[in-house]
Amino acid sequence: MSRKWLLPITIMCFIAGFFLTFQLKVMAGISTVNPISERNTNLITIINDLEEEIKNQEELIGETRDNLDKLQEEQIKGRLQELQDSLKTAKILAGLTPVAGKGIVITVDDNTEGLKANPDDDPNKYIIHYSQLLNIVSELKVGGAEAISINGQRLITTSEIRCVGNLILINTTRIAPPFEISAIGSPRLLAEIVTASELAIMKLSNYPVDLKEVEELIIPAYKGDLQFKYAQTKGEN
Amino acid sequence: MWILPLLGLLAGAFIGSTLTYEVPPTYIKYMSIAVLASLDSVLGGVRALLENDFDSTVLLSGFFTNALLAALLAYLGDRLGVDLYLAAVFVFGVRLFQNLANIRHGLLSQLRNNKQEK
Numbered sequence: 001m002s003r004k005w006l007l008p009i010t011i012m013c014f015i016a017g018f019f020l021t022f023q024l025k026v027m028a029g030i031s032t033v034n035p036i037s038e039r040n041t042n043l044i045t046i047i048n049d050l051e052e053e054i055k056n057q058e059e060l061i062g063e064t065r066d067n068l069d070k071l072q073e074e075q076i077k078g079r080l081q082e083l084q085d086s087l088k089t090a091k092i093l094a095g096l097t098p099v100a101g102k103g104i105v106i107t108v109d110d111n112t113e114g115l116k117a118n119p120d121d122d123p124n125k126y127i128i129h130y131s132q133l134l135n136i137v138s139e140l141k142v143g144g145a146e147a148i149s150i151n152g153q154r155l156i157t158t159s160e161i162r163c164v165g166n167l168i169l170i171n172t173t174r175i176a177p178p179f180e181i182s183a184i185g186s187p188r189l190l191a192e193i194v195t196a197s198e199l200a201i202m203k204l205s206n207y208p209v210d211l212k213e214v215e216e217l218i219i220p221a222y223k224g225d226l227q228f229k230y231a232q233t234k235g236e237n
Numbered sequence: 238m239w240i241l242p243l244l245g246l247l248a249g250a251f252i253g254s255t256l257t258y259e260v261p262p263t264y265i266k267y268m269s270i271a272v273l274a275s276l277d278s279v280l281g282g283v284r285a286l287l288e289n290d291f292d293s294t295v296l297l298s299g300f301f302t303n304a305l306l307a308a309l310l311a312y313l314g315d316r317l318g319v320d321l322y323l324a325a326v327f328v329f330g331v332r333l334f335q336n337l338a339n340i341r342h343g344l345l346s347q348l349r350n351n352k353q354e355k
Binding site: 004005006007008009010011012013014015016017018019020021022023024025026027 | 241242243244245246247248249250251252253254256260265268269271272275276278279282283286291293296297300
């Protein structure tokens with residue numbers, strides 16, 4: 001039998017091998033590029049950039065406020081004293097200054113143990129929801145809390161506690177568990193009112209809950225922008 | 238003597254895996270047709286060998302005309318909005334099985350002949 005067939009078959013084998021692996025490679029490349037995940041990465045970059053910008057702006061605001069404080073300090077001698085004092089109280093009320101005092105610190109976290117024990121169960125039953133934080137905050141307010149912060153975010157009149165997927169947004173900042181809620185006020189009263197309701201419910205559902213009474217608690221100032229475009233002061237008639 | 242085609246296959250596979258060229262998604266079905274056409278030609282060639290009517294011109298021209306016709310069909314299908322390339326895929330698939338069956342028959346009869354000769 002002559003060997004004339006050897007070369008054509010080899011050529012065909014070469015072509016077949018080439019196309020086979022090339023196509024395999026192309027298809028493998030396609031399955032890894034998911035347009036949705038690509039879009040998500042884009043969105044994540046946008047979010048990160050915006051958060052960076054918010055941070056920068058907050059620093060700018062902080063600097064400007066410091067400057068303003070200095071200018072006001074300079075003018076403090078004389079008849080402005082009274083006005084300065086009222087300004088200071090107004091700032092404390094607005095949450096624009098860090099405050100210190102007695103209070104309580106509540107730490108709550110997702111019930112990861114419970115979820116591990118029942119992996120088939122609805123995970124919603126084991127994570128902290130924004131409504132639980134809202135309830136705790138409301139109760140603290142009822143208990144006469146004078147300043148409240150969650151994970152370092154000072155709660156002021158315009159502060160939102162909002163659900164954004166698996167995170168919670170406070171002062172447009174993303175907050176993730178564990179949540180540390182600090183409140184300045186009468187420790188005994190605050191602890192009593194909080195343990196009586198929401199915390200009790202959470203404890204029943206086996207959430208890791210911790211409550212500490214603290215002698216010296218510092219709550220940071222609100223870092224964001226605070227402007228009133230629509231509300232105007234009106235004389236008390 | 239079967240070493241050379243095997244080496245050819247490996248060399249092709251190697252070049253195919255090292256080549257990094259982005260194929261536009263629309264051409265992927267043409268590529269798949271090329272894969273099937275080449276596999277079909279290889280098996281067809283082996284079958285012809287075993288049946289002793291091997292002709293290199295028939296083999297190579299068969300590959301190119303088959304691939305070309307299939308590509309044309311796929312293109313026409315694209316224009317018409319009908320997945321005509323599936324027809325090519327189907328035909329090539331059927332031929333793959335037929336060729337494979339013929340090769341098996343050929344090999345088995347060869348094996349039996351050898352045994353009888355002994």
